[in-house]
Amino acid sequence: MRGLKVLPSGRPGRGRLYVNGPDGRVVAWYDRQTNRISVLSEDQREPVLALLRPYLSGECTIGPPPVPTPAELRRLHLAPDRDLAPNRPGETLLGELAYGTPGGSRTRHRMRRQLLAFQRVGAELDVLEAEDWRVVHDVPLPGGLGLLDHLLIGPPGVFALRTVPGRRQRAQVGDLLLTVGRAAAGPDPRWIRRAAACASRALESPVTPALTLVDAARLEVAPTLRDVLVLQPPTLTPTLRAIPQTLKPPDVETLFTTARMATTWGRL
Known part of the structure; x- marks a missing residue:
């Protein structure tokens, strides 16, 4: 899928990496703590994996996301330009x-x-x-x-x-x-x-x-x-x-x- 891009959540090297589509919506994310890639649509599996491969640490699992909490649902619908988490100190x-x-x-x-x-x-x-x-x-x-x-x-x-x-x-x-x-x-x-x-x-x-x-x-x-x-x-x-x-x-x-x-x- 063309137009996919990786955006970090939190400080570099920590937290999650989100994969956004051309319209800015999240299509997948990589959780470093669990070493798992969650993909919202199976037809995006290979493009997402190819895009995230340079960031992966060892063997990881990939599949549909677990049932999201209300907090996760709000985060998934957060536009990148309205997200303060990537802010660096100062x-x-x-x-x-x-x-x-x-x-x-x-x-x-x-x-x-x-x-x-x-x-x-x-x-x-x-x-x-x-x-x-x-x-x-x-x-x-x-x-x-x-x-x-x-x-x-x-x-x-x-x-x-x-x-x-x-x-x-x-x-x-x-x-x-x-x-x-x-x-x-x-x-x-x-x-x-x-x-x-x-x-x-x-x-x-x-x-x-x-x-x-x-x-x-x-x-x-x-x-x-x-x-x-x-x-x-x-x-x-x-x-x-x-x-x-x-x-x-x-x-x-x-x-x-x-x-x-x-x-x-x-x-x-």
Whole structure:
């Protein structure tokens, strides 16, 4: 069948690979975890297998898909341009740096530093994805809030993460403000609370606000700050794993399907 193309779900090397037809509809998918190819129509079996062969790992099974869950049905009907799952960490910054953005060299330096922080956190979250966590980067929040850097969904629940470069300086996190070095304090704790509340409404599930400080020389957190999780690589993943579990794998997949749909955030 002509016009077939492969589109990834989630980070490269993880999750599923979807085969879409010329009209953008899914005709098959390859699940890396089960090493199975599900084909919706038997007459597409050979073209799909030929297209996916470079991505296969060892012997795999191929056949009709198992009975889909409601979450899978919604994902199958999700148009590629409305799917947020393939977003890379700092997707918007990558585009702005590649195609030019207003501002001088200082602005571009700040953007590159921010992008490196996003990518550092993204690499940490990739480790969790291998353990059945799910993550969506660059989530567009309504109401002028802008972009949520990372939305993480796993057995302990849902987390809204805002990433802040520590610039190898002392970082101080209070109830309302965050200060890095001698720079002016920013309202990051207040912003991430609002972002988490917005995500909670969209997903109809509790969302924990979290600040992630990257490469801070020293981190000081006010003892009164109890509703915002403060994380730091390389202890980010161990900290998240240690949180008590509240979600089962089907719940994680259902929330991930909802979170990756751009329409979820546009309807608020």
